[in-house]
Amino acid sequence: MRRLMKIAILVIVLQVVCTGCWDHRDINTLAIITVIGFDKITAEDGVDQWQVSAYLMQAGKAGGETGGSAGGQEGRPEIILKGKGLTISEAILDFIKRSPRIPFFSDAYSVILGERVAQEELLVVIDYLNRLREQRPGAFVMVVKGAASEIFEAEPEASISVSRELKDQSQNVADAKGIAKGITLIDFTADLLSTDRDPVASQIRQIQTEEKRGEKLAGPPKTTLVEGLGIFKDDKLVGWLNAEETIGYNLLTSKIREGDVLIPVEKDGKGFVFLIEKSKPKIKAKLTDDKLNIKVEIEPSGRITENDDVNLAPSDIGAVELAVSEKIGAMVMHTIETVRGYESDCLGFSEELHHSSSKDWKKVKEHWRETFLDANVEVEVRAKVENTGRLGQKLEMSK
Amino acid sequence: MLKSLFKKVLGFSAEKGLKQADQKSPQKQPLSNSLDQNTAELEKKFELCADIVFRKFTINCEPPINAVAVFADTMIDEKIGSKTILGAILQETTSLPVDVKITKSNAIEILKSRLLTTMSIKETSDLLEFEDFVLQGGVAIVIDGSLTALICFVGGLQGRAIDEPITEPVVRGPRDGFVEDYKTNISLIRRRIKSTRLKVELLQVGELSKTTVAICYIKGIVHDLLIEEVKTRISRIKIDVAMGSGPIEEMIADEPFSIFPLIEYTERPDKVAGSLAEGRVAIIVDNTPMTLIVPTTFVSLVQASEDYYNHFIFASFVRSIRFVALNIALLLPAVTVAIMSFHQEIIPDKLLGIIISNRKELPLPIWAEVLVMEMFFEILREAGVRLPRTIGQSVSIVGGLVIGQATIEAGFVGYIPVIVVALTAVASFAIPNYGAGTTIRILRFGLIISATLMGLVGVMLSLMLILFYLCGLRSFGVPYLSPIAPLIPGDLKDTFFRAPWWAMLTRPRFTGAKEPSRMDTNQGPTKPSKGKE
Numbered sequence: 001m002r003r004l005m006k007i008a009i010l011v012i013v014l015q016v017v018c019t020g021c022w023d024h025r026d027i028n029t030l031a032i033i034t035v036i037g038f039d040k041i042t043a044e045d046g047v048d049q050w051q052v053s054a055y056l057m058q059a060g061k062a063g064g065e066t067g068g069s070a071g072g073q074e075g076r077p078e079i080i081l082k083g084k085g086l087t088i089s090e091a092i093l094d095f096i097k098r099s100p101r102i103p104f105f106s107d108a109y110s111v112i113l114g115e116r117v118a119q120e121e122l123l124v125v126i127d128y129l130n131r132l133r134e135q136r137p138g139a140f141v142m143v144v145k146g147a148a149s150e151i152f153e154a155e156p157e158a159s160i161s162v163s164r165e166l167k168d169q170s171q172n173v174a175d176a177k178g179i180a181k182g183i184t185l186i187d188f189t190a191d192l193l194s195t196d197r198d199p200v201a202s203q204i205r206q207i208q209t210e211e212k213r214g215e216k217l218a219g220p221p222k223t224t225l226v227e228g229l230g231i232f233k234d235d236k237l238v239g240w241l242n243a244e245e246t247i248g249y250n251l252l253t254s255k256i257r258e259g260d261v262l263i264p265v266e267k268d269g270k271g272f273v274f275l276i277e278k279s280k281p282k283i284k285a286k287l288t289d290d291k292l293n294i295k296v297e298i299e300p301s302g303r304i305t306e307n308d309d310v311n312l313a314p315s316d317i318g319a320v321e322l323a324v325s326e327k328i329g330a331m332v333m334h335t336i337e338t339v340r341g342y343e344s345d346c347l348g349f350s351e352e353l354h355h356s357s358s359k360d361w362k363k364v365k366e367h368w369r370e371t372f373l374d375a376n377v378e379v380e381v382r383a384k385v386e387n388t389g390r391l392g393q394k395l396e397m398s399k
Numbered sequence: 400m401l402k403s404l405f406k407k408v409l410g411f412s413a414e415k416g417l418k419q420a421d422q423k424s425p426q427k428q429p430l431s432n433s434l435d436q437n438t439a440e441l442e443k444k445f446e447l448c449a450d451i452v453f454r455k456f457t458i459n460c461e462p463p464i465n466a467v468a469v470f471a472d473t474m475i476d477e478k479i480g481s482k483t484i485l486g487a488i489l490q491e492t493t494s495l496p497v498d499v500k501i502t503k504s505n506a507i508e509i510l511k512s513r514l515l516t517t518m519s520i521k522e523t524s525d526l527l528e529f530e531d532f533v534l535q536g537g538v539a540i541v542i543d544g545s546l547t548a549l550i551c552f553v554g555g556l557q558g559r560a561i562d563e564p565i566t567e568p569v570v571r572g573p574r575d576g577f578v579e580d581y582k583t584n585i586s587l588i589r590r591r592i593k594s595t596r597l598k599v600e601l602l603q604v605g606e607l608s609k610t611t612v613a614i615c616y617i618k619g620i621v622h623d624l625l626i627e628e629v630k631t632r633i634s635r636i637k638i639d640v641a642m643g644s645g646p647i648e649e650m651i652a653d654e655p656f657s658i659f660p661l662i663e664y665t666e667r668p669d670k671v672a673g674s675l676a677e678g679r680v681a682i683i684v685d686n687t688p689m690t691l692i693v694p695t696t697f698v699s700l701v702q703a704s705e706d707y708y709n710h711f712i713f714a715s716f717v718r719s720i721r722f723v724a725l726n727i728a729l730l731l732p733a734v735t736v737a738i739m740s741f742h743q744e745i746i747p748d749k750l751l752g753i754i755i756s757n758r759k760e761l762p763l764p765i766w767a768e769v770l771v772m773e774m775f776f777e778i779l780r781e782a783g784v785r786l787p788r789t790i791g792q793s794v795s796i797v798g799g800l801v802i803g804q805a806t807i808e809a810g811f812v813g814y815i816p817v818i819v820v821a822l823t824a825v826a827s828f829a830i831p832n833y834g835a836g837t838t839i840r841i842l843r844f845g846l847i848i849s850a851t852l853m854g855l856v857g858v859m860l861s862l863m864l865i866l867f868y869l870c871g872l873r874s875f876g877v878p879y880l881s882p883i884a885p886l887i888p889g890d891l892k893d894t895f896f897r898a899p900w901w902a903m904l905t906r907p908r909f910t911g912a913k914e915p916s917r918m919d920t921n922q923g924p925t926k927p928s929k930g931k932e
Contacts, residue, residue, distance in 0.1 A: 004868060005401070011860055023854070024740050026764045027755055034748070057752060077752070106744030107751060134744055164748070 031101035032057040034078060034163030037112035037148030038088065038125050052091040053082045053149045055163050056099075057107070077161040080152045088128045105134040110166040111141050111185060112204060114148035118230060118237035126189055137186035140170040142204040143230035143237060154206050157223040169226040170202060178247040178261035178276070180226045181254065191346075192235060196354045196361070196368065198346040200249070203228035203240060233344040241338060248335030251298055251328065252347055255280050259302070263331070267323040273306035274324045274385070285353035287360035292375035294349050300328060301384040312388045324383035332379050345372045402655045428526040434465050434543035441469060441541075444530060450474075451533065456485065458542070459492040460501035466542040474536035476555020483516040484538055484551050503544030510540070510549060517551040524548070531609065558583065564666040564688075566833055569705040576666045577688040581611055584683050584690065587668035588615060592675060596620075602633055604684075605641040612647065613683040615671070620678040620906065620914045628875060629680050629693060643687035651693075653873050658841055660834035661874040663695035670704045676917075678910035694875035694910065698883070698894045700835035701725060706897050715896035722895060724829035727822060728839050732769045733846035733858050735819050739765040741854030757813045766851035768816040773847065775802070776820050777840065877909045899923070 039051040055078040083094025096103045117125055129135050144151055152162075159165040170182035180202045191199035207225045229241040229249060241249055247261055261276040279300035286293045304312060304320075312320060339347055350368050354361040364371040430437055438453065445451040454468040468485065491514055492501065501509050511520055521537070523529050524547045533539050537550040561583065564576030577584045585599055596619055602612045612633055616626055632651040641647055644664055652661045665671060666688045671681045674692045682691040701721045706714040738745060739754070746754065763771070779798040783791045803821075806812050823843070830836045842865060849857035872879035882890030887908050892898035901923030905915045 004871065007867070008864065011864055014860075024764075024766075024851070025743075026758075027739050027743055027751075028758045028761065030743060030755075032751065032755065057755060104743065107748045109748060136744070160752075167748070 030104040039114035040116040050091040112148040122235040141188045141201045179243040197351040198344040239342040248331040265327045276300045277302040294377045304388040325381040329381040470538040519552040521550040572708040581685040591672035608640040610641040611685040615681040644684040663692045664689040694877035700832040703831035711899040724826040727826035733850040737850040737854040772816045772820040
């Protein structure tokens with residue numbers, strides 16, 4: 001009992017004395033940053049400056065109709081703030097000082113890097129983000145052609161806010177459409193710092209929509225799209241993969257579980273569309289006589305969604321599968337060639353060699369990039385058509 | 400330490416003692432053989448007791464013998480009394496056989512064996528005992544020339560009828576509950592355990608109240624040491640008036656300041672019978688329907704008697720729900736406060752959007768809101784309990800709906816504290832034991848304050864402290880957290896889930912080790928073909 005009392009008193013004293021209360025911050029005192037973008041700009045006087053743009057969650061709007069009490073429903077759920085400074089922190093202070101609230105980075109699910117930053121100051125930004133105590137390791141890293149600040153002019157299309165749209169587009173996009181891949185900060189950092197591979201980041205673009213949205217919601221003139229990948233070599237952005245190359249990249253690097261990846265295939269002058277539902281890459285790296293041999297096996301399986309007069313009878317499926325395999329093989333090879341064109345091993349081939357045989361890795365460690373560029377790459381795709389949709393054979397006109 | 404401090408503050412000093420003349424414990428005082436002297440003595444004792452009646456009469460014999468009946472007319476059934484006692488003595492003397500002659504010396508014997516028709520008769524030669532019996536509702540007959548008095552118990556004390564237990568209702572299960580009269584209560588237990596091994600021992604507590612305390616146990620199952628301990632602790636109580644089981648509970652509990660109930664109380668006889676069969680001891684206190692059961696464990700606080708009547712799968716499901724509810728009732732407000740004021744990063748972004756739009760222009764920080772709303776709810780609950788039942792409803796309408804809604808509408812508090820308080824309240828009603836419910840209510844406030852000061856770290860610290868405290872508690876020597884700590888795997892059959900009845904083979908180790916087997920091991924549902932083998 002006496003001991004218990006002592007402990008109880010200790011706890012009470014600790015609660016008062018230790019850091020505690022003064023870490024307390026109420027939710028309505030936070031300036032919640034949802035998207036943060038980094039740019040390097042050259043000011044008029046020729047000095048390089050950081051420009052940081054951010055979306056700030058705006059109270060009363062983000063929750064949709066529930067806020068209620070004050071103000072109309074007009075306006076965006078997020079406000080844009082921009083600041084400039086010689087360092088990132090100064091740039092953030094530049095805009096956050098206008099608000100009495102405390103900047104709060106935990107909800108910044110999207111980090112957008114401008115092209116110049118990605119080319120020149122990548123390490124600084126990645127260092128800053130990883131150093132921030134609140135920054136989510138699961139935030140998505142995206143690169144943009146041009147300045148990141150342009151993305152902040154976009155308006156949300158499908159979601160309530162741009163931040164949510166970016167997050168939704170990045171999450172599972174590799175599975176969903178294959179046209180991009182959500183790269184989290186922690187993965188990006190790991191790839192960036194690893195000795196045997198290069199990082200990629202998903203590419204974000206601003207697009208002009210064509211559709212009109214009616215009077216009240218006058219269609220967003222500009223909106224965002226996460227499509228493609230930015231390729232890095234060491235800490236520099238060196239090139240881009242377009243949507244099709246990105247599908248190849250995803251097939252090479254990720255396991256697709258519940259996919260929806262469209263592959264248009266041509267066979268004997270007629271076309272059909274294959275939809276990959278599952279896919280699993282298997283990479284084997286082997287070093288023979290200082291020559292890297294890469295063998296990639298991909299086993300995509302899926303169904304046919306569209307058919308322009310191709311024979312799909314069970315006896316012909318073998319031929320159809322062959323056509324699909326060839327097409328996917330060509331896509332993947334094209335991706336590999338493109339990547340090699342940028343001299344970047346973001347496909348993880350060298351990493352695979354490192355993993356499978358550290359002895360061999362030691363041999364090529366000094367010149368691994370060259371070894372990768374000279375490597376023999378063999379791609380074997382064994383596509384499997386699991387069904388042809390609800391229709392069996394092709395539709396036939398019998399009139 | 401705390402106990403002596405408390406006593407000191409409340410006016411007791413060990414050196415000086417209390418400023419009061421020591422009351423001599425009353426001495427034995429024999430009856431004399433003169434009726435007049437006895438009557439005078441008794442009239443002096445019962446002076447100014449308007450409810451005590453002295454009824455003088457004469458027994459028809461040669462020579463006539465004077466006698467007096469002393470009784471409290473408020474505590475006996477006069478009809479039965481007049482028929483079985485006075486009627487018998489005054490009218491039936493003529494029907495005695497001719498050779499039986501009543502004399503002063505054998506009057507008592509003849510009355511007892513030939514005339515009085517009451518079932519329960521006692522004899523006493525001590526005035527003090529005499530006094531006790533009269534005050535318990537006996538009719539005392541003092542006869543001239545005899546040194547002993549006869550006490551006839553005719554009953555007739557008005558009491559409440561056996562009713563449904565209000566605090567522990569069940570859907571499936573017996574509907575009878577204890578009443579105030581301890582005899583009825585014993586009968587309710589005896590109805591369930593018709594065995595001579597069910598022992599009932601009576602003790603008296605209270606200098607003035609002379610409250611009867613019945614200790615029930617099943618001999619052979621229960622540890623003898625436990626009975627001894629119960630008896631010692633109860634007989635240690637020296638108090639003026641023992642009102643119900645509450646004071647007795649506080650006087651005999653293991654810890655003076657435990658916030659967890661170390662003694663369980665119930666008004667369900669089936670629960671008591673079940674506990675007795677597990678080797679526990681029931682303490683029935685006169686004038687209260689709340690019977691105490693010792694020893695008790697933490698787990699028994701979430702065991703409802705209904706669990707044993709429902710199918711074990713359903714009972715186990717409900718039991719686990721109850722554990723969830725216990726955690727919600729204890730932790731939800733604290734965790735809410737901690738997350739909202741320290742760990743905003745673990746709120747999903749979509750939820751965060753809703754929260755900040757709701758909390759934009761609120762005057763109070765979240766911890767103050769939760770604390771105020773919890774306090775408000777406690778007031779509401781207290782008001783609802785104390786008020787007559789008809790008004791209680793309007794309190795809940797005014798309090799819950801009008802004030803709850805209006806505070807939000809006016810923008811004093813946000814939605815979240817109200818939702819949290821409502822959820823907590825509902826969850827706390829799912830705890831079957833009322834005493835445990837109050838414990839949770841108190842701890843909840845402590846946890847909220849810890850969460851306010853240190854966030855989840857504070858919550859964790861407080862939980863560890865509570866766990867630490869719980870581990871140290873004992874109820875009549877049985878570790879409070881058993882069978883979880885110390886772990887007794889066999890006894891887990893009735894904790895987080897309830898094992899089927901055909902698998903409840905043993906009694907709990909701590910209370911039933913003397914006779915561990917409950918039933919034949921080879922039982923349970925079998926298919927007919929297999930059963931014939």
